Amino acid sequence: MGSSSITGRLLQYVLVLLVAVTINFLLPRLMPGNPLALIAGADVGLLTPEQRQEVIERAGLDRPLIVQYATYIGDLATGDFGYSYRQKRPITDLIAERLPWTLLLTGIALAISAVVGTLLGALSAWRRGRFTDVASLGVMIVLESMPSFWLGMLLVSIFSVQLGIFPTFGAITPAAGYQGLEAVIDVVRHAILPALTLSILSVPGVYLTMRYSMLGVLGEDFIRTARAKGLSERAILLRHVARNALVPVVTVIALRLGFAFGGTVVVETVFSYPGLGRLIFEAVSGRDYPVMQATFLVFTIAVLISNLLADYLYPLLDPRARAAS
Amino acid sequence: MRFDPGRTGALLAAIVITVAACSPAASTAPSEPAASTSPTAAPSEAPTQVAQVRMGIVGDESTLNPYTYVTGFPGWNLLMLQYDSLMAIDEQGQPQPWLATAVDVSADGATYTLTLADGVTFNDGTPLTSADVAFTVTYFQANTQSRFTRALRGVESVETPSATTVVLKLAGPNPSFPLRTLADVPILPKHIWEAVTNPAEHTFDSVTNVGSGPYKLVEYNSDQFYRFEANADYFRGEPAVKELVVAKFADDAGAVAAIRASEIDMIVRPVAPEQIDILGAEAGITINKGPQFTTTMLNYDTTKFPFDRVEVRQAVSLAVDRQDLADTVYLGGATPGSSGWIHPNSPFFNSAVVTKTDVDAAKALLDGINATDTDGDGIRELDGQPLSMEMLTPSNDSLRLRVAELVREMLLQIGIDAKVASVEQATWEAKIWPDFDVSKGRDYQLGVWGWSAPVQADTGQIAQLVHSDPAVGSINLTGFSDPETDQLAEELGITGDPARRQEIINRLQEIIATELPFVMLLYPDGAYAYRPDVYDGWIFITGRGIMDKISLLPPEARP
Numbered sequence: 001m002g003s004s005s006i007t008g009r010l011l012q013y014v015l016v017l018l019v020a021v022t023i024n025f026l027l028p029r030l031m032p033g034n035p036l037a038l039i040a041g042a043d044v045g046l047l048t049p050e051q052r053q054e055v056i057e058r059a060g061l062d063r064p065l066i067v068q069y070a071t072y073i074g075d076l077a078t079g080d081f082g083y084s085y086r087q088k089r090p091i092t093d094l095i096a097e098r099l100p101w102t103l104l105l106t107g108i109a110l111a112i113s114a115v116v117g118t119l120l121g122a123l124s125a126w127r128r129g130r131f132t133d134v135a136s137l138g139v140m141i142v143l144e145s146m147p148s149f150w151l152g153m154l155l156v157s158i159f160s161v162q163l164g165i166f167p168t169f170g171a172i173t174p175a176a177g178y179q180g181l182e183a184v185i186d187v188v189r190h191a192i193l194p195a196l197t198l199s200i201l202s203v204p205g206v207y208l209t210m211r212y213s214m215l216g217v218l219g220e221d222f223i224r225t226a227r228a229k230g231l232s233e234r235a236i237l238l239r240h241v242a243r244n245a246l247v248p249v250v251t252v253i254a255l256r257l258g259f260a261f262g263g264t265v266v267v268e269t270v271f272s273y274p275g276l277g278r279l280i281f282e283a284v285s286g287r288d289y290p291v292m293q294a295t296f297l298v299f300t301i302a303v304l305i306s307n308l309l310a311d312y313l314y315p316l317l318d319p320r321a322r323a324a325s
Numbered sequence: 326m327r328f329d330p331g332r333t334g335a336l337l338a339a340i341v342i343t344v345a346a347c348s349p350a351a352s353t354a355p356s357e358p359a360a361s362t363s364p365t366a367a368p369s370e371a372p373t374q375v376a377q378v379r380m381g382i383v384g385d386e387s388t389l390n391p392y393t394y395v396t397g398f399p400g401w402n403l404l405m406l407q408y409d410s411l412m413a414i415d416e417q418g419q420p421q422p423w424l425a426t427a428v429d430v431s432a433d434g435a436t437y438t439l440t441l442a443d444g445v446t447f448n449d450g451t452p453l454t455s456a457d458v459a460f461t462v463t464y465f466q467a468n469t470q471s472r473f474t475r476a477l478r479g480v481e482s483v484e485t486p487s488a489t490t491v492v493l494k495l496a497g498p499n500p501s502f503p504l505r506t507l508a509d510v511p512i513l514p515k516h517i518w519e520a521v522t523n524p525a526e527h528t529f530d531s532v533t534n535v536g537s538g539p540y541k542l543v544e545y546n547s548d549q550f551y552r553f554e555a556n557a558d559y560f561r562g563e564p565a566v567k568e569l570v571v572a573k574f575a576d577d578a579g580a581v582a583a584i585r586a587s588e589i590d591m592i593v594r595p596v597a598p599e600q601i602d603i604l605g606a607e608a609g610i611t612i613n614k615g616p617q618f619t620t621t622m623l624n625y626d627t628t629k630f631p632f633d634r635v636e637v638r639q640a641v642s643l644a645v646d647r648q649d650l651a652d653t654v655y656l657g658g659a660t661p662g663s664s665g666w667i668h669p670n671s672p673f674f675n676s677a678v679v680t681k682t683d684v685d686a687a688k689a690l691l692d693g694i695n696a697t698d699t700d701g702d703g704i705r706e707l708d709g710q711p712l713s714m715e716m717l718t719p720s721n722d723s724l725r726l727r728v729a730e731l732v733r734e735m736l737l738q739i740g741i742d743a744k745v746a747s748v749e750q751a752t753w754e755a756k757i758w759p760d761f762d763v764s765k766g767r768d769y770q771l772g773v774w775g776w777s778a779p780v781q782a783d784t785g786q787i788a789q790l791v792h793s794d795p796a797v798g799s800i801n802l803t804g805f806s807d808p809e810t811d812q813l814a815e816e817l818g819i820t821g822d823p824a825r826r827q828e829i830i831n832r833l834q835e836i837i838a839t840e841l842p843f844v845m846l847l848y849p850d851g852a853y854a855y856r857p858d859v860y861d862g863w864i865f866i867t868g869r870g871i872m873d874k875i876s877l878l879p880p881e882a883r884p
Contacts, residue, residue: 164586
């Protein structure tokens with residue numbers, strides 16, 4: 001792959017990012033209602049005139065739009081996402097506190113769904129039409145259509161409220177003061193149900209892609225050749241079929257990375273997990289527009305990064321894509 | 326993407342309850358506590374201190390100093406665990422002496438002389454003196470990013486003749502001053518705050534977070550929990566609970582699941598109407614119910630067709646069946662509205678005001694002004710125009726939406742066509758209360774509205790609600806104008822004598838019930854869930870609920 005195509009592609013991403021940032025900047029200024037209410041949130045009615053003036057000056061609403069835009073871009077470039085009038089804290093701090101928890105959940109969920117989805121998909125395709133295939137396909141389609149909040153509530157109700165195995169909420173036991181190994185176990189216990197919910201929701205996507213990809217490869221001429229050569233079924237499955245079938249699956253998994261972030265909005269809310277998704281939910285219900293803007297931007301960046309990753313992983317896995325570019 | 330947190334939350338809760346009810350374990354035994362940290366419960370009659378109570382709130386209240394807490398409820402209530410005000414609210418919701426053991430008001434009602442309690446110290450050991458009170462007044466006046474700035478606006482000077490005496494001079498008499506200011510503003514320690522130049526951005530830690538209150542915030546974990554420790558030397562007596570853990574939930578359903586799993590012992594927010602019976606039936610959980618002062622009402626523009634006609638307003642008030650609204654939408658968990666505005670459980674309620682539903686009388690009123698259905702479509706016409714309009718309601722409040730839908734049916738019966746328009750909250754506010762400034766007028770005909778509890782709790786606020794001059798009637802969202810009302814509202818603002826105040830308030834309720842600047846529909850009741858085996862000292866403060874620091878003090882230490 002030539003260096004010019006790398007720069008070209010990066011330029012595309014920068015352009016998309018700029019468009020997203022611009023929309024993000026314009027939205028609160030175009031929405032109905034008082035822009036002051038959009039910046040200061042639901043409590044604007046309680047602000048004194050001096051406070052209102054302070055908010056307007058602080059948000060720069062008294063300056064020309066183009067100046068506001070330049071300031072906005074400049075602040076973003078230095079990692080300054082603005083100030084939450086509702087939470088009374090810099091948004092960069094809020095995001096920094098919550099991002100690790102979301103990465104933990106999405107990381108676990110992605111790992112589980114990648115491994116389980118790929119293995120089950122491969123197995124299903126290999127046993128096409130037999131009981132294993134039909135049963136797992138059926139289960140996956142049911143799982144795929146489950147609403148995430150419903151699944152989360154179901155797991156809480158069974159495993160937390162009724163059986164008392166896992167905690168119902170949070171990322172740690174409040175004020176328990178655990179240290180060392182105890183603290184690690186506490187975090188794991190709290191992460192299991194939300195991570196499980198997220199995994200269950202993303203397994204079907206990986207599974208279906210792997211299954212169809214495998215079926216495609218199984219029908220190729222070179223597989224017939226391999227069989228004709230007298231290779232063992234095991235060698236054919238692992239060396240020829242699975243390796244070729246994995247190419248689109250890796251793309252799907254990389255893209256899931258971005259969308260897994262989106263899935264955390266509901267799951268982190270159901271489990272009161274202190275991540276970015278819950279930050280979005282609370283920003284929306286509390287009408288904290290600066291926080292909404294900032295978190296939407298972070299999600300946009302996550303999707304862009306996962307796309308970029310997929311773009312660059314693909315040629316590494318598939319020599320044809322390398323030759324083409 | 327359009328979120329509806331209220332509706333989603335209720336839906337989620339309904340599902341979790343359904344699921345739980347179907348599960349066999351629910352009917353046999355309450356689940357065991359999942360966490361090993363369950364507190365040691367004290368027998369209710371024993372005077373021993375309870376070791377720990379875990380409460381659940383929804384959302385984060387930031388770093389909980391007077392400049393950074395987020396909401397009026399429960400943010401202010403949590404803030405006041407650490408700080409004290411000069412007066413405090415008693416069980417009836419009335420201000421009583423607290424840090425100030427004596428509150429003397431001058432004959433003209435504009436000078437308050439306060440005597441501070443002896444031996445009060447901040448929890449770092451520094452004595453609390455009149456200098457701290459004076460500092461608090463000037464600090465909040467100078468640093469405007471706080472609600473206490475508004476509360477102290479009318480204070481013109483503060484003098485400290487002795488270490489335990491404070492004299493506050495107001496610009497004029499203000500009978501609401503004890504409730505709205507003395508029982509609201511936290512007293513700051515001067516030696517800490519005089520060094521703070523930008524309070525809104527000052528993140529407090531456990532060392533600098535100093536107040537004189539019964540609790541001290543010792544741990545803050547963003548979006549997860551707060552931990553408070555009791556102040557053993559509290560001037561009113563040692564708190565009844567040693568440690569408070571306040572867990573932060575994303576929504577009500579999460580808190581409900583947690584109290585059922587014994588992971589928390591109390592939910593700070595009121596329980597949703599549809600959950601009251603189910604949660605109350607659970608072993609080990611008690612629901613404490615009582616009157617609250619939040620309001621749900623119909624607002625209309627009284628300066629424009631058709632609500633400029635008092636007969637139309639009266640017909641609307643007669644057509645709505647308030648009991649039906651309370652029973653159907655709130656499943657009985659609401660008090661039907663008094664057309665005179667004041668809650669029937671309030672000590673200021675005028676029992677001579679009778680609120681009734683009479684559809685025939687409503688029809689007769691409309692017939693009387695020749696508002697009849699001339700074209701046979703079931704909708705009356707008045708002066709050639711149909712009585713047809715939009716009724717605005719915020720899309721994020723499912724209860725208000727249901728109220729609006731029922732009111733629509735009730736008004737259709739008398740030939741008024743009020744179409745429900747469920748709009749985004751910002752749009753709803755911008756139309757009914759443009760720029761939150763009454764002098765900018767109104768851009769609506771009819772809407773479901775509601776005020777938070779303080780507007781009802783302070784009877785002095787009637788003046789702001791109904792006075793025709795925006796400078797006084799700062800929340801007169803309906804453009805109501807009536808000379809007698811204006812005169813009474815002005816008199817109320819300067820009258821300190823309780824008997825005369827009651828007379829004025831009684832008369833105002835009569836006027837409101839007949840002139841109808843708005844139609845009071847109902848007051849949602851409060852219902853609070855807690856585990857009495859852990860702590861049973863919660864008291865219901867009229868209009869405010871159970872989450873207040875006085876609930877955490879032994880009975881003899883309460884106001």
